[in-house]
Amino acid sequence: MSNPYKNLPDHCFWSRAHRVEHISDVDPVVKGGFLLKENMKIATAGSCFAQHIARHLQKAGYNYFVTEEVPHPIIPEAVAASFGYGVFSARYGNLYTARQLLQLAKRAYGEFTPEEDFWRNADGYLIDPFRPSVQPGGFVSEDEFYADREVHFAAVRRIVEESDVFVFTFGLTEAWRAKSDGAVFALAPGVAGGLYSTDQHEFVNFSVDEIVADFEEFVTMMRSKNPNVKILMTVSPVPLIATAREDESVLSATSYSKSVLRVAVEQLRERLNDAHYFPSYEVITGNYNRGAYYSENLRDVEEDGVSHAMSLFMKHYTEQSQPSLASRVKKKLTKRKSASNKFQEEVGEALAVICDEELIEKSVK
Incomplete structure (x- = not known):
């Protein structure tokens, strides 16, 4: 007898979707929303995982759109990255929430000016509360701080106005903000600078509706200046490094946060024109791989x-296409483990600086 499932393709059935020779052959994408051309300006922002997309696009010869260039070509790549150059399209560091992204765009266009403009670290240097890792050690003076920020805001405006594709990785729902004006910080005050005060600061855990509204407002703002930009959304598979909810385990807080983000992205895909979702979250977290894509700490993503x-x-x-992981494993089985370990050491060192969230754990040791 006929039924609605009778003629559906294999990817619609759990038993068939992962029935492959190697886990790297599992493909939850089904089809892409559009085709990238090499001349398209592709900008990225969001959580740490968005950096992987940028790195691979650059290696493949695509036009990764960087608007805040390293100040001098002789500066080593690792040093430039530690100052936020080339990590994302501009030196905004990790934008873990949609509210951070929206407020950054408004600040760049003079539509929002937070009252808590900068923090000071233990040495008295200035820390940017909205991108605390882009200037190791902090800014020496207010003049240096504001001059650098104006360059940054100009770079952000270029991304809004000139990008052909904007890729955003949703990372967290938990955040800290100022009570006075709702400014959302990259980290809680006191972690990388500033002084935490229950009178001035509060914890927020954004809901699906809030995330959808924030990102929709950002896209509307962006398309008012850049009507044809394509939006590609992903959800970070990296668990929370810590939760600020004392009555909740970080395990359940992570499950809640990622679930909220995934639902929000699904709603945005339905509501926004030419906005697409790429399921990197499902690729990494899917139980079909039996945890093989996480390192021993169950947080860092393996190469x-x-x-x-x-x-x-x-x-x-x-x-273009890349050879599957399975084919590489067959060709380089004896060398893969040592090469992977070396790669993980290098990536781990980089992410310890680049991922703002890592500073939370360091601050409590």
Whole structure:
């Protein structure tokens, strides 16, 4: 007898979707929303995981749109990255929430000016509360701080106005904000600078409706200046490093946060024109891989997982393709473990600086 499931393709059935020779052949993308061209300006922002997309696009020869360039070509790449150059399209550091993204755009266009403009660290240097890791050690003076920020805001405006594709990785729902004006910080005051005060600061855990409204407002603002920009959304598979909810385990807080983000993105995909979702979250967290895509700390994503996600991205969103992880494993089985360990050490060192959230754990040791 006929039924609605009778003629559906394999990817619609759990038993068939992961029935593959190697886990890297699992493909939850089905089809891409558009095709990237090499001349398209592709901008990225969001949580730490968005950096992987930028790195792979650059290696593949695509036009990764960087508007805040390193000040001098002789500066080593690692040093430039520690100052936020090339990590994302501009030196905004991690934008973990949609509210941070929206407020950044408003600040860049003079539509919002937070009352708590800067913090001071233990040495008295100035820390930007909205991008605390981009200036190691802090800014020496207010003149230096404001001059650098004006350059940054100009770079943000270019992203809004000139990007052909804007990729945003939703990372967290938990955040800290000023009670006076609602300004959302990258980290809680006191972690990387500033003084935490229950009179001045409060914890917020954004809901689905709030996230949808914030991102929708940002896209509306962006498209008022750049009507044809395409939006690509992802959800970070990286668990929370800590939760500020004392009555909640970080395990359940992570499950809640990622669930909220995933629902919000699904609603945004339905409501926004030319906005698409890429399921890197499902690739990394899917139980089909039996945890193989996480390192021993169960938080950092292994290069195998990144390679799987990016090979699918290249397959569905570009005219290029990358060899599957399975084929690489067969060719380099004896060398893969040592190479992967070396890569993880390098990435771990980089992310310890680049991911603002890592500073939370350091601040409580």
